[in-house]
Amino acid sequence: MNASDSERRIAVIGGGCSGVLVAIQLLRQAQAPTRVLLFERMTDVGRGVAYGTENHEHLLNVPASRMGAFPDDIGHFQRWVTERGSTPGFPATVAPGDFLPRWIFGEYLRAMLAEARAAAAPGVAFEEIKGEVIDLETETGEVRLRCGDGRAFVAGQVVLALGNLPGEYPIRRSLPIYRSQRYVHVPWRAGVLAGLEPEAEVLIVGAGLTAVDLVLELRSKGHRGLIHALSRRGLLPQVHRAAAPYADFLAGEKLPTTIRALMRRIRAEVGNAAARGIDWRPVLDAIRARTPSLWAGLSWDERARFMRHVRPFWEGHRHRLAPDVAEKIEAQRAAGQVIFYAGRLDKLVETDGGVEARFRSRHTGQHQTVKVGKVINCTGPRSDYSKYQHPLLINLLARGLIGHDPLALGLSATTAGEVLAYDGTQVGWLFTLGAPLKGVLWECTAVPEIRAQARTLAERLLAAEKLPAPMKPSKT
Ligand SMILES: Cc1cc2nc3c(=O)[nH]c(=O)nc-3n(C[C@H](O)[C@H](O)[C@H](O)COP(=O)(O)OP(=O)(O)OC[C@H]3O[C@@H](n4cnc5c(N)ncnc54)[C@H](O)[C@@H]3O)c2cc1C
Structure with missing residues (x-):
């Protein structure tokens, strides 16, 4: 299959929440002829590991009022569900703080994709491809996505929306x-x-x-x-507890650059809040949007310190x-x-x-x-993308197209999701979002972060030169 000269072709690998949100943004934003190819190897697109569950007791861990698919309308999900109160399995009414079943969010993402397809500008098309991409071949001067079943597709830009990797073995030996x-x-x-x-x-x-x-x-x-x-x-x-929002207490302050200083500052603020009868939860939530800049201000040594000493407590308090x-x-x-x-x-x-x-x-x-x-x-996702036996990642690594950050928390990339090759230079046509950005952003795997990444990534993709940048030479 060859790309038509006039058409921009963007391949998104992974049809979970991240991939679908990028596809939606591309369909909404593109005004010139564009084809979005969305590859998913397992489930219906839009569900991924989180929203593919059929169990109605599996609830979202973010309140309905904050799960909207669009950064400029975060209440959209709540309104969408409310308007469909008579749909089987949907709640008749939804309060802002309700935690809804996760499968409903999967339905929502699929509906948003269908809407974006229907409303796309003339010449803007979407193709869903059931299959696993196992390699990106670049020898011919274009990006050829090769699937496990032998099919090949051509694109000018590629987004890795691969999500989390499965966890480590509970005992790290071959048993x-x-x-x-x-x-x-x-x-x-x-x-x-x-x-x-x-x-x-x-x-x-x-x-x-x-x-x-x-x-x-x-x-x-x-x-x-x-x-x-x-x-x-x-x-x-x-556990979540409803509370009024707390002011961003780091606003106007010089941000701490060590884990010790950061933790001390957060503890002090939690103490201030407690003295006024305010719970710790809104205090932590107040700095969520700042996490990427706090993370960026830490050296890799400090980030390693965070991973060793703070991470288990942070995760338990953040993901409630x-x-x-x-x-x-x-x-x-x-x-x-x-x-x-x-x-x-x-x-x-x-x-x-x-x-x-x-x-x-x-x-x-x-x-x-x-x-x-x-x-x-259930040990939680591993992040070392260079060691996991994922055919696509193995091949990209062999081609020198990807590397990992110094702590192997994710792929080597810029904070904007531009993937860096093994030699540290920008690949130019390869991008990512969501979990692979953990090393550079830390806070990047939940919908509030992914929806913002998806919008800016789509802007970036559509603003770039249509033809792929010159291919990187192979590592070997
Ligand atoms: C159990 C669970 C519950 C969660 N609950 C919430 C919540 O309530 N609120 C919230 O904000 N966040 C929640 N999260 C965080 C969640 O990670 C994100 O919301 C989001 O679902 C991540 O989506 P993703 O597309 O990045 O990853 P995934 O959902 O993992 O999707 C990646 C997709 O890529 C596909 N794929 C991978 N490699 C290939 C390939 N080579 N070719 C083709 N397809 C490929 C996979 O099959 C998969 O479907 C939850 C996470 C989990 C695990």
Whole structure:
């Protein structure tokens, strides 16, 4: 397939929330002939790992009033749902602070894409391609996207909207259990609970939002066996609480450039707020929009310090549970149906009819062994894009088209999502958004950040020269 001379062709790889929001912005903004090619290997576009769930107990962790797809209209999602109150499964009314089921947000993104397609300017077209892109060939002077099934497509610009990578193995060694049906490495895939006896005990490794999803999923499917949830610190995410917005207390201040100074400043403000009867949550939320500039002000050493000492607490306070979800988990914990442990897993062995899992308690140092029917890995996404066995990433790395940031938190890129090649220069036609930007932005994986990135990236793509920049030579 060859690109017509007059048409700009932009390929977006990944049809989750990030890819769809970029596609929507391109369709809305393009005025000259443009073709947007959206590649998705697994689910319906728009759903991705977060909004592909069919479980109605899996709730958004951002209130409805802040989940709009457009940075200039963040209340749009709430209005859209309200207008459809009679749709099966939709709530009849929606308050701004409501946490709605995640599948509804997937429906919303798909509807927004359909609307953007219908309203696109003449000559602006959209093509959805079901398939996995495994390579970007550049030898012929154009970008040829090669799919796993042998098909090839040509584009002038490419956006990597690949989302998060699956987590690390819970014990970082090659173990036979990892090839067993009793071990689930990617908890977002369909069929995770297949073959699990209803009375069997289950070990969930991790205690973050995905682990919480799994606890709810198990119970809603009628699972009766005890659930063990093991994480390094045994900390569950904090819970949302409605509160009035707090003023941006860093406005006009010289931003801290060390983690120690930053944490001290935040603690002091939380203390000031508490003295006035104000909760810590709005204080943290007040600096969310500043996170990229705070992050940019930290050296890589300071960022490493953050990862070592602060990250688990930061994540637990930033990514909070919807109150309804927290109540359900607490009820299960109180009833002894789920136990949360702090410790480190050191043995996972398949035995007759189950898996023996041994861990060392963080508090007592004692070993404890549980026998379970299944082990589900919910350790949170890994970020080292250069090591993960993703065919596309392996090929891009071999071609020298990508590298990773010094802490391997994401792809090497500018804060605007321009991908940097292995040698540190801008590729010119390759872009990214969402999770791969963690190294440069830190706060970049939730809808409030992604929708803003999508808009500016679309502006950038449409303003660039139509033909791709000269190709980078291969690394080898
Ligand atoms: C369980 C969960 C709940 C969340 N809840 C919220 C929430 O309530 N609010 C919020 O703001 N954020 C939430 N998030 C954050 C979430 O990461 C973002 O909102 C958003 O869904 C990320 O979308 P994405 O498109 O970047 O990634 P993904 O959803 O991971 O989508 C990436 C897509 O790319 C596809 N893909 C990858 N490689 C290829 C390839 N080579 N070829 C073709 N396709 C490819 C994948 O199949 C996948 O569908 C949640 C995240 C998770 C995991």
